Amino acid sequence: MTTSNSPYASGLRVAVIGLGRMGVRHLQAAQQLGMQVCGVADTAAPALQMAQDGYGVAPAACFTDAYAMLEAVRPQALVIATTAPSHAPFVLAAAAQGVRHILCEKPMATSLADAEAMIAACRDAGAGLAVNHQMRFMPQYTRVKALIGSAELGPLSSILVAGSNFGLAMNASHYFEMFRYIGDSQVHGVQAWLDAAPLANPRGAQFDDRSGRLLARSDNGVSMFIDFSATAGWGLQVVYICRHGQIVVDELNGAMRVAYRQAEFRDLPTTRYGMPVDIQEHSIEPADTVAPTMQVWNALLDGGSYPDGADGAHALACLVAAHASHEAGGSEVRLADAALPRARQFNWA
Known part of the structure; x- marks a missing residue:
């Protein structure tokens, strides 16, 4: 699938938290979109060195503390490519800092309550929240x-x-x-x-x-x-x-x-x-995470159809229901059931 890049992507100041396998793909997507990578954060020094050597990120834009990075560089857009337990805290912090466009990896959170808090924080701050379900x-x-x-x-x-x-x-x-x-x-x-x-x-x-x-x-x-x-x-x-x-x-x-x-x-x-x-x-074209990630950004920036927080929370609710069903011996668990454990934290990556 080939489409033109959003005119709003060019020069947009984006930061990336998490420089694992998907974080690297996000760097590639951002650069191909013409975004300006103004900050990266990872707890591993080799990952930060890779961002400098492989993607030209300035040493001053590399942080081991993601919260310090948000405060220092004040990005317009943010990628959260860490493991799931940190997704909600980083989204909440980004919304509070005034980040306008947030792209979070899946699973969206480790509890439904956290997903709902992420959606509410972005709504109240006027920030766009996308979850990287690229289907x-x-x-x-x-x-x-x-x-x-x-x-x-x-x-x-x-x-x-x-x-x-x-x-x-x-x-x-x-x-x-x-x-x-x-x-x-x-x-x-x-x-x-x-x-x-x-x-x-x-x-x-x-x-x-x-x-x-x-x-x-x-x-x-x-x-x-x-x-x-x-x-x-x-x-x-x-x-x-x-x-x-x-x-x-x-x-x-x-x-x-x-x-x-x-x-x-x-x-x-x-x-x-x-x-x-x-x-x-x-x-069929081989699966490629970079190109569809670029299309998620294009849709988010252009106001098109993109996988938003509600879509991410829906997939999350299905996962929670799957665990609840297994624990109930395989009985059907409905997503609308008030008994669905919304506050329960799962150890997903």
Whole structure:
């Protein structure tokens, strides 16, 4: 997907907190947008040296204390690419400092109460808050969305995500946003059956994430089943099941297969599942975090459609509901349920 950069990005003074793998991608996105990187913060001295050597950030703009950086450089825009426990404190501090545009990595927070506080602080300060769920800017989803509801495929029935040993907070949060985006509907309930052992987290032993299986249902009756179980060790396939056919996307290898009933058989009952089909094979652009991150910025700055705090909180609520469901033996937990543990803190990275 190629689009022109927002005219508001050029020269915009942006700071980045957190210079891990995604923080580096954010530096790349900011520079490609023509932003001025006025400050970076990370507790690791080698990361700050990398920003100087690899991206030309001035030594005076490098800080080990993010709060001191905010006070010193007063950025117009801010990226928060740290681990999840610090997202809420940094967003609250940025809003209080008058930062106008904030892009926060996912998961948005470690509790629903924190997410709600982040949204309220940005609203009260007049700051734009985006969460880096990039699905509406990624071809593997935009191309699928354009096909669903067509005469050839018909309406969406369900989605199957057949993955590997992925953490739910690390990866399923993206698929909750994908589900909301593709289906144009919020999730109303989640059932989950999580694996017993927490995953070894590359971001630190203090973080706790779970693999497992879950089922989400949306307000319009469409469902999504995710299998991110510990016994699966290869692949990431997403199957979109429609009235007249299916779309199968191999997300790791960039392939898409579309099969749908030939026109003369589309009015027959769904029980006639063996009717002749037309099949198309397509390639999809490889997943790239930099380009869709740039599009999130463009939409945020231009006032377009971007993944805002409400979208991030929705994905977070699905994660909280998944844990609550698992603890309730797999019973469905509804996102609107007053008993959903809003203040509970999770050890997500």
